[in-house]
Structure formats: C-alpha cells, structure tokens
Amino acid sequence: MDILPQTPVAKVVVDLPASMLLFDHWNIDYCFAGHLTLADAVESMGLEMREVLSELRRLDKQSATPNWGQRSIKDLVAQLMEVHHVFNVDSLAGLRPAVTGVLLTFGPHYDFLPYLSEATEGLFANMERHMEMENEVIFPRFLALEENPVDSTDGFLEIMLEMEGDHAEIGDSFRFIREITANYQLPEESGNIFRALYSGLMELEKDMKVHIHLENNVLLPKVRQLLSR
Ligand SMILES: [Fe+2]
Ligand SMILES: [Fe+2]
Known part of the structure; x- marks a missing residue:
C-alpha cells in the first residue's frame, strides 16, 4: 500500500x-x-x-496479517461475533467479581473506588446491551443486505448512527476510567485482586479498540458502499 x-x-x-x-x-x-x-x-x-x-x-x-477491508461482511461479522464479542462476554464475567472484590477489600481506604465501581458497572451494562443489539438486530440486517442489496434499506442510517454513538460512549467510559485510576496506576496498598482488575480492564480496552475499529472503519464503510449502489 x-x-x-x-x-x-x-x-x-x-x-x-x-x-x-x-x-x-x-x-x-x-x-x-x-x-x-x-x-x-x-x-x-x-x-x-x-x-x-x-x-x-x-x-x-x-506483513501477512489478514486485510479485513478485502473480506466480505459475512467474514467480518463472524470475526466480530466469534472473537471480539466472545472475548467481551468472558472478560465481563471475570471483571464483575473483581470490581466487587476490590470494592469490598479496599473501599474504606480509597475514595475513588465507588466512582470506579459505578463507571465500570455502567460501561459493562452498556457493552452488553450494545453487543446484544448487534448480534440480534444489526448484524443480521447487514448480512441480509449483503445477500440481497436491493432489499429494503429502511432504517439503516439510523442503525449505523446508533452504533457509532454507542461506540463513542464506550470510548468515553474507558477514557473516564483511565482518569479515575490515573492510567491504571496501582495504589500503594493494593494486592492481586487490584492487579487482576486493572490488567483485565486494560486487556478489555485493548481489544475494544480493535473491535470498534473493525466496526467503525471497516464494516460500516462496506455497508455504506452497498447502500449507495
Ligand atoms: Fe461489536
Ligand atoms: Fe459495536
């Protein structure tokens, strides 16, 4: 290139x-x-x-890594659901008890922890709702459009705007969590549970960037291209 x-x-x-x-x-x-x-x-x-x-x-x-821009919507959706959505579900299952554990053990010592707990709970719920909407509603519509591009295109612009809006919100939540935790800097008095929580959040953030990049910068332009035909 x-x-x-x-x-x-x-x-x-x-x-x-x-x-x-x-x-x-x-x-x-x-x-x-x-x-x-x-x-x-x-x-x-x-x-x-x-x-x-x-x-x-x-x-x-x-480089020999796959160029997703050249793949079909079907392949891309499979990658998003089977790799990134599954990773998110697994991460949240581990992160929720870690947040509770940190709050119970260290809550009385650190004023920022209730804010962190609130921010993570909001983020996790938002991510779950968003992924469910993609799995159940949005991706099936994109797949149907790829199969039959002349079919009804009603509501596609709204769906895509909503998707991008959710992504921006998820990005804002991660930025806010970085602010609260001073970029995931462990407090002096911490322990394994604290370390597990911060490294889990960092892993989730890292995967989320790839995930949202594939959706915003690869998948949605492909859908727009089909719609403009
Ligand atoms: Fe997604
Ligand atoms: Fe998404």
Whole structure:
C-alpha cells in the first residue's frame, strides 16, 4: 500500500492491520481519532514523520496479517461475533467479581473506588446491551443486505448512527476510567485482586479498540458502499 503523510491513520490500519501495535506503541489513537492524517497524528505526539513512515513501510513489506477491508461482511461479522464479542462476554464475567472484590477489600481506604465501581458497572451494562443489539438486530440486517442489496434499506442510517454513538460512549467510559485510576496506576496498598482488575480492564480496552475499529472503519464503510449502489 501507499503510506503517505496525508493518509488517514484508520486507512493505514484497515490496509495494514499489524500497524495497530505500532500505533499503540506511539500512543496514536487509530480507533477514535483514526480520521486524522498520519502527519497530524505524528505531529500531535511529537514524533518524527520520517521514522514513522519508514517503520510503517518496513512493516508493510513483511506483513501477512489478514486485510479485513478485502473480506466480505459475512467474514467480518463472524470475526466480530466469534472473537471480539466472545472475548467481551468472558472478560465481563471475570471483571464483575473483581470490581466487587476490590470494592469490598479496599473501599474504606480509597475514595475513588465507588466512582470506579459505578463507571465500570455502567460501561459493562452498556457493552452488553450494545453487543446484544448487534448480534440480534444489526448484524443480521447487514448480512441480509449483503445477500440481497436491493432489499429494503429502511432504517439503516439510523442503525449505523446508533452504533457509532454507542461506540463513542464506550470510548468515553474507558477514557473516564483511565482518569479515575490515573492510567491504571496501582495504589500503594493494593494486592492481586487490584492487579487482576486493572490488567483485565486494560486487556478489555485493548481489544475494544480493535473491535470498534473493525466496526467503525471497516464494516460500516462496506455497508455504506452497498447502500449507495
Ligand atoms: Fe461489536
Ligand atoms: Fe459495536
């Protein structure tokens, strides 16, 4: 692929998925700020454009990771449901008791814990509701559209706006949790349960960025393309 300073960050990640790791390393948000050009993103992080371009181009030459942009909606939906949605369900099953455990053990010592508990509970409930809607309503409609693009397209724009709105809210919740926890810095008096909670939340956040990137930057543009035919 041609990687240029004016290429949007999300486009680089769509065409070269392995670059996610580099963007994470550079602290460049390909998920929620993927519309920025490489030049703008690099400048905002005080990085050297020349070095960033040469690392990305080297990776492009070596990379053999799947390019989701070239796959069908059916393959993409299978990846989202079987990998990311399943991962989320498993994570939440472990994180809920961890939040309760931390709150019970350390609640009296740290003022921020009730806020963390409230924020995580809100986030988890939101994620569950959102995934259920995708599994039960949204994805089946996208699959039907791919099968038969001339079928009714009623309500698609609303569905997609709602999906993007939910994603933005989920992103805001993770940012808020980072604020409350000072970027998941363990307090002096903590223990294994605290460590498990923070590392579980970080894993969930990391997976969520890939998950939402695939939905916002790969899946929805494919649906829009079908609708515009
Ligand atoms: Fe999803
Ligand atoms: Fe989603």
